[in-house]
Amino acid sequence: MPTASSAAAWEVRRRGSRVYLRPPRRGDARAFVAAVAASRHLHRGWVRAPSTRERFTDYVSRFARFVTRPAHATHFGFLVCRTDDDAPVGVFNLSEIVRGSFQSAYLGYYALAPHAGDGYMSEGLELVLQAAFRNLKLHRVEANIQPRNAASLALVKRAGFRREGFSPRYLKVCGRWRDHERWAMLVDDWRAR
Secondary structure: OOOHHHHHHHHHOOEOOOEEEEOOOHHHHHHHHHHHHHOHHHHOOOOOOOOOHHHHHHHHHHHHOOOOOHHHOOOEEEEEEEOOOOOEEEEEEEEEEEOOOOOEEEEEEEEOOOOOOOOHHHHHHHHHHHHHHHHOOOOEEEEEEOOOOHHHHHHHHHHOOEEEEEEEEEEEEOOEEEEEEEEEEEHHHHHHO
């Protein structure tokens, strides 16, 4: 299990060729809220991203205490940023991290306009899976996706997630109970790729 001393190694492993991952910071509020506003059409019905400075501050606060203590994390948030200009292109969250005999987390994510469809989220997901399985030592990562969200389904399929089932009216998203497909990856699946 990672310790506070592994925080530096954790940081190094989150860089890819076109994107890198980093924790969200309070100083990101203005740019992040603007990116979410520009992404309204992209997120409509799928996700409720923090759209005000106050909501963004609450979002950052949920993760801030775990940055240097990953072994105690119950939630981990990542901004996906382009390596060439540091522009935020998306978000990944690992939430409800359970330790003990389960070693599991839920994965949530969304792209930010105008970068959706450019492949950045695929590379970002690979980095998140490295963090989940190598650094956090998780056994399982589960993504719950609305059946009509073709882009989101394509992302997890490309990464090697396996469909495990269907849950009617599973999660309340944007004020409505919505059906979801359950997709998961085990550390063994990830290693075998």
